[in-house]
Amino acid sequence: MADRLKVLVYGGTGSQSSPVVWELLERGHQPYVFTRNAEKAKAMQDAGAEIVVGDMGALNSVRGASMGMDAVSLMIPAFIPNPMDYPKYAQNALQAAKEAGIKLLVYNTSGPVITDEFQNPMYGLRNHIIQSIQSSGIPYIILQPGVYLENLFGPWTRPAIIERSVLPYPVEENTRLGWIASEDVGKLTVAALEHPELAGSVIPISGIENVTGPELAAAFSRGLGRTITYDALPLDEFAAAMDAMFGEGVGAGAAQGYQYQRDNGHRMTMWVDMEPILQKLPVAMTSIEDWARKHVLAFSRTPEGHTA
Numbered sequence: 001m002a003d004r005l006k007v008l009v010y011g012g013t014g015s016q017s018s019p020v021v022w023e024l025l026e027r028g029h030q031p032y033v034f035t036r037n038a039e040k041a042k043a044m045q046d047a048g049a050e051i052v053v054g055d056m057g058a059l060n061s062v063r064g065a066s067m068g069m070d071a072v073s074l075m076i077p078a079f080i081p082n083p084m085d086y087p088k089y090a091q092n093a094l095q096a097a098k099e100a101g102i103k104l105l106v107y108n109t110s111g112p113v114i115t116d117e118f119q120n121p122m123y124g125l126r127n128h129i130i131q132s133i134q135s136s137g138i139p140y141i142i143l144q145p146g147v148y149l150e151n152l153f154g155p156w157t158r159p160a161i162i163e164r165s166v167l168p169y170p171v172e173e174n175t176r177l178g179w180i181a182s183e184d185v186g187k188l189t190v191a192a193l194e195h196p197e198l199a200g201s202v203i204p205i206s207g208i209e210n211v212t213g214p215e216l217a218a219a220f221s222r223g224l225g226r227t228i229t230y231d232a233l234p235l236d237e238f239a240a241a242m243d244a245m246f247g248e249g250v251g252a253g254a255a256q257g258y259q260y261q262r263d264n265g266h267r268m269t270m271w272v273d274m275e276p277i278l279q280k281l282p283v284a285m286t287s288i289e290d291w292a293r294k295h296v297l298a299f300s301r302t303p304e305g306h307t308a
Ligand SMILES: NC(=O)c1ccc[n+]([C@@H]2O[C@H](COP(=O)([O-])OP(=O)(O)OC[C@H]3O[C@@H](n4cnc5c(N)ncnc54)[C@H](OP(=O)(O)O)[C@@H]3O)[C@@H](O)[C@H]2O)c1
Pocket: 010, 011, 012, 013, 014, 015, 016, 017, 034, 035, 036, 037, 040, 054, 055, 056, 057, 076, 077, 078, 079, 080, 110, 111, 112, 145, 146, 147, 148, 149, 150, 151
């Protein structure tokens, strides 16, 4: 067992980083969940997490939260009012981490990274943040996942699986993706926090399988125990569903990202051979089939016949 670490977790009440909090608790560490709304972290508090109320956009609150921490799990929330503020949120976290003498920072880029930030702000800003981390002097490990399985809970996919046994996603049929469970990213993050000797590493990560759309649907068929087929969703339909969930305008940005991915897939790492990585960061990874089986209720009608 590694030393008990005090870890400040950004985004810990959300989809991408809540698994970091649960895994820290599981491994006997002390997570500090940074949130604007303590209510959202109640279950984590009940399970032993500390709660720190603050806003990533406000340097002072981030500063206070960083004091006394051993390590930081950094993730910039995917949907903030102005995505061009990603570097500002990161800068605040970095400045506070540096002042607090943090021994290790693990940054989850949330997705692929490209080196030309002007080509596409979403992917390029991540590289900007990586450069800031690398020049900050803070010991770091950077994890670069490709695409989350949790995206399939979105209203562009889940209702269609429940109602029509169709899995729509805005990616062309033959494109291969290394879908990863956010729980596995959480475990890899905690494993990285326990391996400070890997400081200075930039590690692309993915799920263990590299599948086309129809192969993804086949894994779902096995996991859910019924036949699911794949449907490459038109980008305008995807954008409309995103707007409905996250607010007007979000869909256009996300659809632009997927269009960019369609045109520039060769520039992005969406799957990696995890075997050598798992030797350094020992984590039991989830197959797509097992992930679907685990969430069978979320992809089923309620007993009343409604979509859950
Ligand atoms: N590559 C990919 O496939 C990819 C990448 C990114 C996201 N996604 C998908 O996008 C969805 C959303 O994921 P998510 O985890 O980014 O978002 P989320 O589940 O909406 O959670 C956002 C988190 O960020 C925190 N947050 C937001 N603004 C903040 C601020 N100003 N100060 C402090 N904390 C702030 C929230 O905390 P409080 O609200 O508690 O303050 C919350 O913990 C998921 O379905 C995920 O799979 C996919």
